[in-house]
Amino acid sequence: DIQMTxxxxxxxxxxxxxxxxxxxxxxxxxxxLNWYQQKPGKAPKLLIYDASNLETGVPSRFSGSGSGxxxxxxxxxxxxxxxxxxxxQQYDNLPPEHTFGQxxxxxxx
Amino acid sequence: xxxxxxxxxxLVKPSExxxxxxxxxxxxxxxSSYYWGWIRQPPGKGLEWIGSIYYSGxxxxxxxxxxxxxISVDTxxxxxxxxxxxxxxxxxxxxxxxxxSRVAGTLDYWGQGTLVTVSS
Numbered sequence: 001d002i003q004m005t006x007x008x009x010x011x012x013x014x015x016x017x018x019x020x021x022x023x024x025x026x027x028x029x030x031x032x033l034n035w036y037q038q039k040p041g042k043a044p045k046l047l048i049y050d051a052s053n054l055e056t057g058v059p060s061r062f063s064g065s066g067s068g069x070x071x072x073x074x075x076x077x078x079x080x081x082x083x084x085x086x087x088x089q090q091y092d093n094l095p096p097e098h099t100f101g102q103x104x105x106x107x108x109x
Numbered sequence: 110x111x112x113x114x115x116x117x118x119x120l121v122k123p124s125e126x127x128x129x130x131x132x133x134x135x136x137x138x139x140x141s142s143y144y145w146g147w148i149r150q151p152p153g154k155g156l157e158w159i160g161s162i163y164y165s166g167x168x169x170x171x172x173x174x175x176x177x178x179x180i181s182v183d184t185x186x187x188x189x190x191x192x193x194x195x196x197x198x199x200x201x202x203x204x205x206x207x208x209x210s211r212v213a214g215t216l217d218y219w220g221q222g223t224l225v226t227v228s229s
Binding site: 001032034036038042043044045046049050055087089091092093095096097098099100101102103 | 144146148155156157158161169171172205207209211212213214215216217219220221222
């Protein structure tokens with residue numbers, strides 16, 4: 001089974017800061033890596049797919065990069081509405097199987 | 110606009126079977142491009158994929174839950190369902206249904222989630 005290690009588990013930053021979250025896979029997953037935002041009491045929302053592609057309608061301050069085992073999610077300029085927990089998700093399609101990172105809780109300093 | 114809605118009991122007794130249904134509206138569950146899945150989230154914790162089903166009935170389960178999980182589909186009702194047997198307090202969670210792409214695995218549409226508590 002592929003394990004996903006996400007860090008940090010929590011993060012405090014100021015409005016306007018650049019924020020970076022990392023996700024490491026236990027083996028090469030190519031670019032089968034997606035990022036989600038979850039606000040309290042809500043379902044997760046897809047932000048980035050295939051490691052670096054921005055989902056339609058998602059603000060351009062969100063971005064993703066990486067391939068193989070190491071991936072990065074970045075918010076270029078933190079906004080108050082970005083307060084949420086962020087998850088990476090690995091997908092294997094033979095057979096279909098999803099693995100989530102542990103999550104990063106983002107707070108405003 | 111595609112919508113998914115979970116339904117089922119909010120309270121289940123230990124050792125019994127948890128049963129939930131997801132009703133899909135605004136689109137067909139018989140699309141060849143997607144699987145339909147269940148994901149859960151214990152209170153204050155992270156996300157765990159439970160399993161997925163294709164409209165043909167092919168199923169795929171999380172190995173850690175496989176012995177207790179059954180997912181089925183009813184294309185005539187545009188619904189799919191989850192059964193989790195022999196539940197314990199550790200199965201208390203918000204249960205989400207979601208659609209995911211067969212290729213990219215993106216979970217792009219989610220239900221609002223339903224809290225299921227396991228307690229006597």
